[in-house]
Amino acid sequence: MASAFRRGSEALFDPSTEPRPPCVSRRPSRAMLNLHRVYEQNRQRVQQNLKDGVKVPEPIAVPHAKGKPRLLLMGQRRSGKSSISSVVFHKLPPNETLFLESTARIQKDSLNSFMEFQVWDFPGQIDVFDNPAFPFDMDAIFGEIGALIWVIDAQDDYLEAVARLNATILHLQRSYQHINIEVFIHKVDGLSDDYKLDIQRDITIRIQDELSDQGVENAPVNFHLTSIYNHSIFEAFSKVIQKLIPRLGQLEAILTNLCRTCRFEKAYLFDVNTKIYIATDSTPEDMASYEICSDYVDVIIDFTEVYGSWQRTPEWRKRLEGPPWEQKLEDQVACEWAESGMVLADAQRPIMLREVDRFLALVAIMKEGSYEKMPQINMNVDVVVKGLTEFFEITKSKMTPTAVPGGVTAVGGNGVMNGHGVVGDGR
Numbered sequence: 564m565a566s567a568f569r570r571g572s573e574a575l576f577d578p579s580t581e582p583r584p585p586c587v588s589r590r591p592s593r594a595m596l597n598l599h600r601v602y603e604q605n606r607q608r609v610q611q612n613l614k615d616g617v618k619v620p621e622p623i624a625v626p627h628a629k630g631k632p633r634l635l636l637m638g639q640r641r642s643g644k645s646s647i648s649s650v651v652f653h654k655l656p657p658n659e660t661l662f663l664e665s666t667a668r669i670q671k672d673s674l675n676s677f678m679e680f681q682v683w684d685f686p687g688q689i690d691v692f693d694n695p696a697f698p699f700d701m702d703a704i705f706g707e708i709g710a711l712i713w714v715i716d717a718q719d720d721y722l723e724a725v726a727r728l729n730a731t732i733l734h735l736q737r738s739y740q741h742i743n744i745e746v747f748i749h750k751v752d753g754l755s756d757d758y759k760l761d762i763q764r765d766i767t768i769r770i771q772d773e774l775s776d777q778g779v780e781n782a783p784v785n786f787h788l789t790s791i792y793n794h795s796i797f798e799a800f801s802k803v804i805q806k807l808i809p810r811l812g813q814l815e816a817i818l819t820n821l822c823r824t825c826r827f828e829k830a831y832l833f834d835v836n837t838k839i840y841i842a843t844d845s846t847p848e849d850m851a852s853y854e855i856c857s858d859y860v861d862v863i864i865d866f867t868e869v870y871g872s873w874q875r876t877p878e879w880r881k882r883l884e885g886p887p888w889e890q891k892l893e894d895q896v897a898c899e900w901a902e903s904g905m906v907l908a909d910a911q912r913p914i915m916l917r918e919v920d921r922f923l924a925l926v927a928i929m930k931e932g933s934y935e936k937m938p939q940i941n942m943n944v945d946v947v948v949k950g951l952t953e954f955f956e957i958t959k960s961k962m963t964p965t966a967v968p969g970g971v972t973a974v975g976g977n978g979v980m981n982g983h984g985v986v987g988d989g990r
């Protein structure tokens with residue numbers, strides 16, 4: 564077995580480019596044996612096919628999506644991949660994921676938001692690296708990827724999931740080192756805090772040990788504790804998406820400056836449709852603040868659905884602009900931008916929301932007593948929103964306007980308005 568392992572490792576690792584395993588006398592790991600088995604199976608199949616004169620099937624071509632970052636959801640069956648995708652990107656209530664059917668083929672979702680990206684949900688039973696009958700076109704899958712999200716069910720035995728993840732990381736390290744691997748240790752709802760951390764530690768150690776046994780150091784692997792039943796899944800996706808944003812540092816600097824000038828406790832730039840925050844200021848992470856702001860975005864979105872986002876007929880518009888107001892809808896709003904404010908009852912800290920464009924909203928938690936300084940705060944926020952709009956101009960020009968229903972609705976002045984100045988006053 565030891566010599567077979569060595570032969571396998573010579574074939575799998577290119578000595579000119581790959582570091583050798585530090586100690587070949589060690590027992591081969593599960594991932595290494597797995598890799599070797601896959602290699603041997605493929606080699607024997609090719610030889611058999613050549614002998615039998617059978618034509619080797621062409622790799623399955625997966626259509627390219629040029630320029631769009633792609634998030635791949637992979638992991639064992641029933642680990643929760645489709646649930647994550649449905650809850651985050653399609654607003655499916657978490658309880659309804661109980662009725663989701665097992666995914667039979669790769670599900671591709673194109674999402675038009677502040678930037679266009681794709682989410683690919685892989686069926687748990689498919690191993691893209693070990694599918695000899697129908698080999699996958701690896702370049703088409705991993706060529707333009709933004710991140711690989713590996714979902715592990717923390718409520719189940721995770722050893723096989725970890726072994727498959729290790730094999731996947733080793734494959735990717737050979738040809739696609741740039742790919743960020745994000746491990747979602749999922750379904751942690753109902754687990755105690757200590758137990759969650761124990762599981763995270765155990766999985767991290769298993770992966771790190773395995774990788775360092777194979778001579779792979781500093782692989783880009785990150786870990787997140789997630790559940791669809793709380794905000795942790797949105798928080799984790801926020802971190803994943805943030806890595807895809809060019810010049811994130813500048814966005815963070817803008818928000819940090821705004822917080823300092825306006826004495827905000829925390830500011831987030833939200834993608835309103837998914838409630839993913841794409842940037843925040845540099846103060847330490849605070850889950851409670853994120854939850855409050857995220858719930859606030861939800862309230863505003865619900866308002867939009869009730870009052871603001873539908874297309875009004877010309878007759879309706881004429882009626883709204885007629886008596887007793889006798890002015891154009893655009894002139895009936897209190898301010899030209901969407902804005903909403905609410906004072907938190909517990910600590911007297913106001914929350915402010917301002918639409919940046921139809922996909923993004925700036926949400927900030929102010930400090931106690933800031934409400935009296937609203938004129939200065941508004942001025943500063945105006946400048947920042949203008950800056951952010953310019954920042955996203957390039958991305959915005961690529962968006963398809965039909966993909967997402969109306970902008971954020973805000974309450975203020977003489978009616979309920981959406982971000983583009985359309986008034987609906989309930990008449």
Ligand SMILES: Nc1nc2c(ncn2[C@@H]2O[C@H](COP(=O)(O)OP(=O)(O)OP(=O)(O)O)[C@@H](O)[C@H]2O)c(=O)[nH]1
Nearest residue numbers: 641642643644645646660661665666687750790791
């Ligand atoms: N407790 C808990 N259950 C979850 C969570 N996420 C998903 N589930 C449940 O896990 C089960 C499987 O979820 P799916 O999303 O179908 O799993 P999948 O990974 O897509 O499965 P395949 O399509 O077979 O690969 C469902 O019953 C979900 O309700 C979670 O965060 N917590």
